Amino acid sequence: MNLSGFDDCWYGKWFKTRIFGKIHVFVPSTEGAKRILANDFVEFNKGYLKSMADAAGHKSLFAVPHESHTRIRRLLSDTFSMTSLSIFVKKFDNMLCERLKKLEADGKSFRVIDFTLKLTFDAMCDLLMSITDDSLLQQLGRDCKDVSSAIISFPVMIPGTRYYKGMKARKRFLETFKEMISKRRSGKEYHEDFLQSMLQRDSYPPSEKLDDSEIMDNLIVLLLSGQASSSAAMMWSVKYLDENRQVQDRLREEQLSINRNKPDGASLSLEDLNKMSYCLKVAKETLRMSNAVLWFPSCCT
Numbered sequence: 001m002n003l004s005g006f007d008d009c010w011y012g013k014w015f016k017t018r019i020f021g022k023i024h025v026f027v028p029s030t031e032g033a034k035r036i037l038a039n040d041f042v043e044f045n046k047g048y049l050k051s052m053a054d055a056a057g058h059k060s061l062f063a064v065p066h067e068s069h070t071r072i073r074r075l076l077s078d079t080f081s082m083t084s085l086s087i088f089v090k091k092f093d094n095m096l097c098e099r100l101k102k103l104e105a106d107g108k109s110f111r112v113i114d115f116t117l118k119l120t121f122d123a124m125c126d127l128l129m130s131i132t133d134d135s136l137l138q139q140l141g142r143d144c145k146d147v148s149s150a151i152i153s154f155p156v157m158i159p160g161t162r163y164y165k166g167m168k169a170r171k172r173f174l175e176t177f178k179e180m181i182s183k184r185r186s187g188k189e190y191h192e193d194f195l196q197s198m199l200q201r202d203s204y205p206p207s208e209k210l211d212d213s214e215i216m217d218n219l220i221v222l223l224l225s226g227q228a229s230s231s232a233a234m235m236w237s238v239k240y241l242d243e244n245r246q247v248q249d250r251l252r253e254e255q256l257s258i259n260r261n262k263p264d265g266a267s268l269s270l271e272d273l274n275k276m277s278y279c280l281k282v283a284k285e286t287l288r289m290s291n292a293v294l295w296f297p298s299c300c301t
């Protein structure tokens with residue numbers, strides 16, 4: 001088979017092609033994904049595209065070499081402590097309940113993916129930077145969409161192209177982040193969130209903190225990664241639950257029984273999540289059956 005003049009080959013489900021002088025292999029199988037993901041930095045390196053590194057940033061997890069990757073990943077995950085997660089579970093539950101009530105009151109039909117994309121994006125903005133202002137969320141949401149589209153694009157700065165729009169949106173992201181960082185440093189603003197915990201490390205040695213470009217580039221990565229996969233997973237679970245009424249009924253019963261044992265009006269807690277054994281199975285089965293992460297590049301060593 002030949003697409004657009006490239007020399008392409010199919011090996012069962014696997015597909016090999018040559019783009020810009022490099023061999024690319026698409027591996028759409030569970031065994032392939034397991035082999036690649038279990039051999040990070042051994043048989044495979046993180047190998048991201050130029051457009052991905054330009055749009056997310058050269059100091060982001062999407063672009064840095066192995067040594068920085070390990071340090072950045074450690075420092076990023078340190079900030080997702082049990083305490084911050086537990087606050088976040090409560091916030092997320094309240095946010096979701098409010099929005100579902102509004103949808104119910106409106107009584108109109110809606111696209112599930114639009115709902116989950118907005119929900120996960122707003123939730124990530126709150127978790128990372130305590131952004132709750134509607135107009136800022138809308139502006140950042142539009143910019144996030146443009147940066148996402150630029151992630152896989154031809155990296156040429158021609159007005160009108162996806163890459164061009166994405167790079168302009170990235171610039172606006174950075175301006176917003178810089179302003180927020182300077183307000184926090186000058187003490188004009190303080191919030192208990194991811195950004196604050198990063199800035200609290202200002203006096204630490206370089207190996208124990210992220211510099212400003214690392215913070216900003218990785219804020220973009222967390223926004224993109226946090227939004228895309230979780231919103232797709234939620235959308236797919238709604239579809240599968242609609243098609244499997246027995247599973248839906250059993251899942252609802254688990255939720256209701258957890259709710260019955262809580263005081264009236266109490267929010268969801270981390271402990272409640274740990275009781276949702278059937279829900280966890282539904283989430284895992286959804287991820288097994290669906291395409292929450294459409295593709296992910298790695299480079300063979």
Ligand code: HEM
Pocket residue numbers: 037040046061062073221222225226227229230233287292293296
């Ligand atoms: C259903 C939800 C999710 C799924 C299925 C998912 C899946 C994945 C997969 C398969 C990868 C590639 C892993 C690798 O190459 O080692 C990845 C990477 C990543 N994900 Fe997620 N993810 C989800 C949610 C999230 C959320 C909520 C966040 C942010 C808070 C996030 C942040 C990231 C980041 C930063 C990376 C890049 C990691 C790196 O380069 O080391 N993901 N995700």
